[in-house]
Amino acid sequence: MGAQYAQLIARRVREAGVWSEIAPPARALERARAMNLAGIILSGGPASVYAPDAPVVPRELLDLGVPVLGICYGMQWIAHVLGGKVESTGKREFGRMSIAIAAQHGPFETVDGHTVVWMSHGDSVTALPSGFVALASSDTCRFAAMEHAARKIYGLQFHPEVSHTVRGREMLDSFLHATCGLAGDWRPDAIVEREVAKIRAQVGEHGEVIFGLSGGVDSSVAAVIVHQAIGARLHCIFVDNGLLRKGEREIVERTFRGSFHMDLTVVDASKRFLDKLAGVTDPEQKRKKIGHEFVEVFRGEAKRFKNAHYLGQGTLYPDVIESVAAHGGNTAVIKSHHNVGGLPDDLDMQLVEPLRELFKDEVRAIGRHLGLPEEIVARQPFPGPGLAVRCLGEQTPQRLHVLREADHIVTSEIEAAGLHKALWQYFAVLLPVKSVGVMGDARTYEEACVLRVVTSEDAMTADWASLPHELLAKISNRIINEVRGINRVALDITSKPPGTIEWE
Secondary structure, X not given: OOOOHHHHHHHHHHHOOOOOOOOOHHHHHHHHHHOOOOOEEEXXXXXXXXXXXXXXOOHHHHHOOOOEEEEOHHHHHHHHHOOOEEEEEEEEEEEEEEEEEOOOOHHHOOOOOXXXXXXXXXXXXXXXXXXXEEEEEOOOXXXXXEEEOOOOEEEEOOOOOOOOOOXXXXXXXXXXXXXXXXXXXXXXXXXXXXXXXXXXXXHOOOOOEEEEOOOOHHHHHHHHHHHHHHHHHEEEXXXXXXXXXXXXXXXXXXXXXXXXXXXXXXXXXXXXXXXXXXXXXXXXXXXXXXXXXXXXXXHHHHOOOOOOOEEEOOOOHHHHHHHOOOOOOOOOOOOOOOOOOOOOOOOOOEEEOOOOOOOHHXXXXXXXXXXXXXXXXXXXXXXXXXXHHOEOOOOOHHHHHHHHHHHHHHHHHHHHOOOHHXXXXXXXXXXXXXXXXXXXXXXXXXXXXXXXXXXXXXXXXXXXXXXXXXXXXXXXXXXXXXXXXXXXXXXXXXXEOOOOOOOO
């Protein structure tokens, strides 16, 4: 219904071992009828059901004979279209709230008494439609949950998908397994089997795939899946664009040539990329130029193969979500991802993206299932444009060398301390800001380095991590003393939102 939370709902459903697909209101009925459907979840959203810009949802969704769960706006829409009443609360109810559960039905099968949930709404249901009864209430929300037992239609005014709802996962599990009768058999082996079949159908018996391998967990897992599907017709291209982390190239060659015996070509295009980026400081321009050059390199390599009409990538669901309003509604474009928003309009290769509908945790689980080494599976995410979005300002070989060395100190010290397993990402950012310092009684005038260390579950939201002061001091001391070109180290303590994880 236009809310970013829809992606989190999908992730929670996947975690319960159930396949889910997100559709915008305009395509919901079509997709529902085309699927082997077991249930429907109607997400929250920013609109009011009685507003002119409210999402237009086919009422027939409620008549498909499967259980329905409406969350926040979804509950209000159900009440509205079935004859109930929805009104403004007069103020926004936002935050934790205790609810009293009236009956252990539907989502509350394993939850009773009182429990804490997360509210985020400005409207609420003030009169239930015919046949519905209240399942839960709070001091300020008379109908915190509702049920039509015969039709198995349920509504929750709160958000069970967020971690702040203490027993939210139990509620979703009850709806998925007990109410919808789903077995929870969406596992890594099932995902791989599904994607392998899709790739074989897309590429056919003779098609060949040029795959842009970066060495990160996403592209690595995607490459192994494609390799399982078409074998030697996969041609991996690792582009050294001069924007890599320290040791990146060596890890890729050792893993994919040595362990997986794939056809791997390493292209040294560092000068080509840095020439294109000369003088470019705008983040979106960087991303688009890098994306364009990647595609041009792949196009050139594809000419070596007769049937290489396909381009493989490790695109993930969050990449798509942040780059485009993928599912309709008023979701905002946060930033272009080089493999989504940076692709040219005249791309004459079909995309093969086995991870496009998956989240990072699913990808890691698949990687372990496929036997990828832990040094790749557990690696922190690395952006497609590489160090270009961490080296703010102009990209030069010298500035990139400085950042690469500082970043290596950050990662190696955090990993040596054993703290990396609890973190989502940890890296250095180089700022085009110079400040005065003093070293050895001499004046310095050098750039600043920022430490970015965050925790997250899915990259949709993130919080800055608190590292021990002794570790921060050690990292700062090493960078200042070992990396010529940096004389000041700062710590980024911004959450996402309002910031993003990467700086550009």
